Each structure stands twice: as structure tokens, then as C-alpha cells.
Amino acid sequence: MMNEQTSQERRAYRRHRVRLEVQLDSGEGVTRDFSLAGLYLFTPKPLAVGERLELTVAVPDHEHSRAHWVRCRGSVVRVDHTDNGTVGAGVALSPESLGVLPTA
Numbered sequence: 001m002m003n004e005q006t007s008q009e010r011r012a013y014r015r016h017r018v019r020l021e022v023q024l025d026s027g028e029g030v031t032r033d034f035s036l037a038g039l040y041l042f043t044p045k046p047l048a049v050g051e052r053l054e055l056t057v058a059v060p061d062h063e064h065s066r067a068h069w070v071r072c073r074g075s076v077v078r079v080d081h082t083d084n085g086t087v088g089a090g091v092a093l094s095p096e097s098l099g100v101l102p103t104a
Helices: 004-010
Strands: 021-024 027-034 038-043 052-061 066-081 087-093
Touching: 021 038, 038 066, 052 087
Parallel strands: none
Antiparallel strands: 021 027, 021 052, 027 038, 038 087, 052 066, 066 087
16 A cells, blocks of 8 residues: 555655635636646536646735736546535646746
């Protein structure tokens, strides 16, 4: 059985436990954690393993009291159904798809 430390050592990027707003293709959600390689999110939108997603994530900029919107693509690698009717999903991101959207 793999312990959490071993799992963390295999990760290419550090995972940050943070709640960020996420816009999906057709819906919205919030993250539980986020890294450059993936994220875990909660959403009322039904998702399936293997589903490809276009995501826009609000990343806070504390220096300027605003958020930067980061666009990325990913695919669902894990789906968990929660007690409150939302879906928890692990999403593997394509790091080359990450891009900051211009601010208005």
C-alpha cells in the first residue's frame, strides 16, 4: 500500500491545498487543491473519467487585490460522488496549455 509521503515524492509539482474558483466548459466549481500538473475540484456538473475539459481558474494576486484568470486543458482521471450531491474530480492538466488571460 502506498503512503502519502511516497505519493508526494512521485509528484513533479508541489500540490497546494487552496480553494480557487473554476469555470468549466458548461458550469463552475471550486478546487480543493491545485498544482501545475493537476487539480481536484468539486462541481455540481456530472463528470466522467476520461472526459476532456477546458478550465479557467481564478488565481489570486494578493499584491494587487485581484485574481488572474488562468486557462488550461485537462482530462478527468478520478471521480468521487459526495454526500451533498456534488462531484469531486481529479483532473490531470496539460502544463503546455496553461496561459494567463489578459486583464480588462
